[in-house]
Amino acid sequence: MTKAQADELSRARMYALLGKLAPLIFLLALVIIFASLQPRFLLPLNLFNILRQVSIYGIIAIGMTFVILIRGIDLSVGAVVAMSGLCAAVVAKGGIEGRFMLSADGSGYHWALAALAAILAGTVAGLLQGMAVAWLSVPAFVVTLGGMTVFRGIALTIGNGGPISGFDEAFGWWGRGMIGPVPVPVLIFAAVALIAWVVLTQTRFGRAVYAVGSNPDAARLSGINVSGVTLSVYALIGFCSGLGGFVLASRLNSAEAVAGTGYELTAIAAVVIGGTSLYGGTGGVAGTVIGALLTGVLLNGLVILNVSPYTQQILVGLIIVAAVAFDHFIKRQSR
Amino acid sequence: MSHPSSPLGKDQQKPGRASSPGVLPFAPGSDAAPGSAPGVTAPLLEARGFVKRFFGVTVLDGVSLSLAPGEVRALLGENGAGKSTIINLLSGVHQPDGGVLLLDGAPVRFTRPLEADHAGISVIRQELSLFPDLSVAEAIFAGHLPLTRLGLVDWRQMREAARKALARLGLEIDVRAPVASLSIAHQQMVEIARALTRKSRVVIMDEPTASLSPNEVAHLGEIIAQLSAEGVAVLYVSHRLDEIRAFCQTYTVLRDGKAVSAGLVSETDIPSLIRDMAGREVEIGAAGAARQAGAPVLDLQHLASVPGGRGGQRVRDVSLVVRAGEILGLAGIVGAGRTETARMIFGLDPVGSGEILLNGRSFRAGSPAAAMAAGIGYVPEDRKGLSILPDRSVAENFALTGAVPAGPLGWNDRPGEAKALAGFVQRLGIRAASLRAPITTLSGGNQQKVILARWIALKPKLLIIDEPTRGIDVGAKEDVHSLIREIAAGGVAVLLISSDLPEVLALSDRIVTLREGETTSEQPAAHATSEGLMARMTRHG
Known part of the structure; x- marks a missing residue:
């Protein structure tokens, strides 16, 4: 190999590495910019605040990573968050006053049953949508667009349009509690991310997810149950949304039908900024975690800098497009 | 290596445009570079010292080649030798990192495929780049739709012109039909018709015969001769050396990104071309050691696909037996139902009627996973x-x-x-x-x-291999062949599907032919000849 070739190779490798690290570099750049403009940004209290804000849609973004890896999309996550939050609230309260009672004496149930109700509701919602995608071959975009209004409607029906609030201490710990300096939702997010990372990178199921996203025909021909994988992935994002709904209700000490509005876009943005391809087959959980943090840092930084909420929206949108464009530029250079 | 000399020596009196000499006097050694046609007729298109690197790896290292008007040049080489890269550089998909491209003797640089297209360079690609959902007429005119005075698409003129262009190729098809409904051969004809309507001066064909039947290949040969007679230069990229002998006047062989030989096809022979491509002697069609056939593994009895599916009932009556440790060659032209038979066995398509016996027992695979559990493997053609x-x-x-x-x-x-x-x-x-x-x-x-x-x-106990060497180079082909022999020698029943008759003859123990979804013959490979098989694949009676 001549020197010119070696140089070219190392240049391509450098760009390839840069492409992998692009979201991380972008994140660090934002942190440095915000910290230099407003030192308060770096206070541990603020950093944990960011993490706490990130954690709920982060959990959902982890599920969304699987969906996007198999070339799918889920627009219903925000609605499922609201619906499962209300399910948890109803169980925790033992019913809704004046409308129906779940227990004979009108007392509420243990937080664990409430959490189970939320997760179960989310998983079933995901499973139903997965069936439509996998078995009826309806495009995921259409199924989950429908699901978005169906589950929001169910949430409105359960709560009769109003909020259900005021839960016991143990219920509230999952959203507001701390272990040492770390908020509990952050730990839940970390645990979900870790498990998802292990599943994707170390198990046969993870490989099947990548295979289905990379070439569904080849996957089927090699003995992979493509419908089964599709179904499982939608059930999985349902599970994540249900869990997110429970944690959100716990954190706000209230559940209502408008909760989680816009979560679908935030979650999709986190996944895509994190480098997972919308065409499926490449990307992963590590990128999504960084993508979620990036979105959180951005929002928090703008608040701390007293940027008006209207301007914030404009900036967030522009920065999302810029981050993805930068990522694509780097990837092109590395070929 | 034979010294390159012009196939068109008599055209010396026509030096193209006087202002654009084919070879610049100061270009060092360019006229001696292998692959450049000698400056008898001014080249229409000339690549001089092309260099291209991807990922820092040099895939083309100073390759020169030229095309004179009416010249049909074969571009040969193993996969990875750089053929596709040359096509991409000539057609503006990529830009060279070194060297120049001369059109009519003047340097040009195509930054986009469209620019090459406008300069009269058409590429007929291996993976057809047509728009499958457009009509034939639209596909032919895509990018230069004829317009009426109001700026709307002039459908009448477009259909008429499309019909005429196809008629020149001896093809009568409904120009309103979607491209996807045509056979691969006809889709290719549509691409050629597109090149004709564009008044292309250079047509590059990338493995055009990979999916064609022998008759269609012969027809393509006639079209190439016609293009050549009209002064169109053709760059013909193929692995099939018989076609190169029949269609091409000059050749360039690439190996590892360099042009290793070039010259007149009439002054070389197939073994030397293979040697140039592989860089070593490769024996084509070496007979395998005699294998011992065991018990029947797969037994198809009057197998038929579901009628009325897409493309009609492709498989109508297929009966064959594959034994353990033998290779059964399944020969037939495209559309004969070979791949469809394999797909039914492997559980990809439903079985219409008939019986599949696996190890003597009735078997229906509901899915590839079930077929795999029963010991079947399937290497698909695509x-x-x-x-x-x-x-x-x-x-x-x-x-x-x-x-x-x-x-x-x-x-x-x-x-x-x-x-x-x-x-x-x-x-x-x-x-x-x-x-x-x-x-x-x-x-x-x-x-x-x-x-x-x-x-x-x-x-697996039964391995179905569909077109194992399509589009792969000579050296790898021989490796794959010995591997298939080895698999069978290990006691596996091999069902080999191939359009390449020499391959079927070289590998198989027995050969079954299919025509229009029916088995038409079965014989030991030792008794079979290409001509006999071809007759069974194509003719009635």
């Missing part, structure tokens, strides 16, 4: 569409069939997989810079070896 996971690593592509069992909780046995793959890399001579790199960094031949390894590792 490597890109049905075999590889393009974004994933070589290692992951190998592990796809799950030949190395996972641990508890579905935990991947990475060390076990790496060990198994390393064994195959050595045994099959797989050339890969890194097994962690995407499989698309490998040449077609090496990709196919990885796919074969994926299935052999499962230790």
